[in-house]
Amino acid sequence: MGPGVSTVSIAGSLLGLASGFNLNMYYERPRWALGLGGYFVASYNIAMGGVFIGARHYLSAGRIAPLIGGGVLYSGAEAIDFERGDGAGAGASFYGDLGLVFFRLS
Numbered sequence: 081m082g083p084g085v086s087t088v089s090i091a092g093s094l095l096g097l098a099s100g101f102n103l104n105m106y107y108e109r110p111r112w113a114l115g116l117g118g119y120f121v122a123s124y125n126i127a128m129g130g131v132f133i134g135a136r137h138y139l140s141a142g143r144i145a146p147l148i149g150g151g152v153l154y155s156g157a158e159a160i161d162f163e164r165g166d167g168a169g170a171g172a173s174f175y176g177d178l179g180l181v182f183f184r185l186s
Contacts, residue, residue, distance in 0.1 A: 098123040108184070110141040115151075130155025136177055143184050149177035 100121030106113040118131040134151020156170030 098126045098128065100128075106136070110138070112137050113149075125160040126157070127159075128155065128157040132175065134175070134177065138181070138184075143182070145181050145184055147177060147179055147181055151175060151177075 098121040100119065102117060102119035104115060104117030106115040113136045114134075115136065116131070116133045118129070120129040121127070130153055132151050132153040134149055136147045136149030138145040138147050140146065151174070152172060153175045154170070154172045156168070158166070158168040160166050
């Protein structure tokens, strides 16, 4: 389980940055993990949030391990753009993970 800090910016928009938090939990084995989590970010003119469930495959069993994974994400967003009008939406999608994990305890 691990908390974190999130920052979001919408490309091509004048909405600026939004900051928030995330919380992720994983059941880990030496070569794979199952996870779920969520995030929320907001500022004076944008709010986003979502929850996910997914899996990861670690390419090595060491304390530093590359990983590949994916899952399903349900997220929503609402933006207030004073020049172009407001917008909101929500939906489900698939996502992919590709990364490097440090300080694993497996």
